[in-house]
Amino acid sequence: MYFEHSEKVKELQEKLTTFMEDHIYPNEALYEEQLKKEDRFSEIPKIMEELKAKAKEEGLWNLFLPESEYGAGLTNMEYAPLCEIMGRSAIAPEVFNCAAPDTGNMEVLVRYGTEEQKKQWLEPLLRGEIRSCFSMTEPDVASSDATNVQTSITKVGDEYVINGTKWWSSGAGDPRCKISIVMGKNDPDAARHEQQSMILVPLDSEGVTIKRLLPVFGYDHAPHGHAEIEFKNVRVPASNLLWDEGKGFAIAQGRLGPGRIHHCMRTIGAAERALELMCERVQSRQAFGKPLADQGVVREWIADSRIEIEQARLLTLKAAYMMDTVGNKEAQSEIAMIKVVAPNMALKVIDRAIQAFGAAGVSGDFELAANWANIRTLRLADGPDEVHRRAIAKYELAKDYGRNAVHARQ
Incomplete structure (x- = not known):
């Protein structure tokens, strides 16, 4: 595995990061303000459609769908760092037309849809019209x-x-x-x-x-x-x-593999942002005569968070690499592992950030509480931790450990 990103991906990373800094972060509060009304499901905040139009203009649109004529032609390994950047904001994935469940549904239509189904439903989804x-x-x-x-x-x-x-x-x-x-x-x-x-x-x-x-x-x-x-x-x-009658379970398995890795990539982005917020906060606040950053326990939080993020990212990149090189079926164990690791890691990092923020961390003034609530659902969505752990154990026990044990005794 070689994790050096191509020039194409580096360029997209730079463009995405600039777009996030110039357009996404400054408009997160405005998006929420435009939702604050009696019927919050009646219309879409205007800023969302404005941001989507800007993303289209800059070519930051439909970056998912590997090996497809419809997407940007990126592999899972190439999409991974881009999806992570999008995961730093709750509103970003939709801005780039890379939000669940649309991404998974579009993948299903690409793989299993008829030409008529693609024309009626896939094309308007790809355009972001529905x-x-x-x-x-x-x-x-x-x-x-x-x-x-x-x-x-x-x-x-x-x-x-x-x-x-x-x-x-x-x-x-x-x-x-x-x-x-x-x-x-x-x-x-x-x-x-x-x-x-x-x-x-x-x-x-x-x-x-x-x-x-x-x-x-x-x-x-x-x-x-x-x-x-x-x-x-x-x-x-x-x-x-x-597809055909009786193929629903097979479609579900095909749909959830890429969906799981996308969730994990975005989750790592959310954890990175939480760590950044925590580091900024503890350097600007004092308690008991010194900055929070000088408290030993706070430094442990920061160190553990960095270690855990890096571990989760490397495992996710390995899963993406395997999906690209040997296919989703051979990468089943790695996909299951990251689905357990990434949300649990992010919850710990965000929880530490909340603790560092004190009462502000559980308020609506910062996105930490909302991110924690959102990511907690990922321990259930696309299969609960227990099901993934069961699958990982099954794959592990299928290996020929009995023969190795015999050699060890000899």
């Missing part, structure tokens, strides 16, 4: 095991009928959200991992009801939101099915 959501998790089953989903997808003539309730459909509160990728069961009698399918469901379809928008530790994440959606006898054309 947004989308992903409906897999359900309130009545343990959705950490995706084979548990109970929403039904039933073929009736030249249509499919969808019935069920989903929740945590992130993005469905956005007035621009026009389409959901829904995972459900089409054949309960098939093999366990071949019972599920995925289908495109326009949110304006008859029978689709957004029942409520779920807060996260009190944050509503407007105008994006996380919705509980009821699908009651929803009928869509059979042509809306993705």
Whole structure:
């Protein structure tokens, strides 16, 4: 593995960093101000569309989608440092049209969509004209095991009928959200991992009801939101099915691999910013006759944070390298490892920064509390830590340790 970035990536890093400093950070507060109204899900802050137009002009658009004619043609290794920069701000990924769940949904459409599906849904998503959501998790089953989903997808003539309730459909509160990728069961009698399918469901379809928008530790994440959606006898054309019947679980696995690494990259960016804020704060505040930066425990916080960020970044880059060179399947263990490591690392770093800020750290005056709440969800989203640890152990135990043990005894 050689982690020296190409000249193309270095140039994009510089452009992105400049854009963040000139346009993103100065407008974070304005974005929040433009949301402060009674109905926070009714319209999009004007500053967001202005920033998106600027990003397009500067060629900082659709930087994801490796090996695709639709994106910037960057590998996972090349996209990693760019995604990290975007992760430093909660509003940045959308500005560059690199925000979840749209990125994952676009990847699904690129890989598994028909030409008609791509024209109808992928192209407007790539232009940033609409947004989308992903409906897999359900309130009545343990959705950490995706084979548990109970929403039904039933073929009736030249249509499919969808019935069920989903929740945590992130993005469905956005007035621009026009389409959901829904995972459900089409054949309960098939093999366990071949019972599920995925289908495109326009949110304006008859029978689709957004029942409520779920807060996260009190944050509503407007105008994006996380919705509980009821699908009651929803009928869509059979042509809306993705790939084939019974391929839903396979699509989910293909979608979540890149999604997990994107989350980890952004999380490292959030941790870096928290460390920077902590270092600035402890050098400007005094307690007990000396700067906070001179307190031994504070120096330990800073040192541990730097060590943990570097470790997480290197493991993430290794996973990205393997995805590019040997494929997502061979990189399964590394992807699972970073999905455990990165959010847990970021939570520790942000928590130390909150402690260094004192009461200000838990206020809304700084982004630390909101970032902690957001990243805490990543220990559940795209699979909980426990499922990833189970997978890592499975891959590890599959190695031929028995033979090595025999050699050691000899």
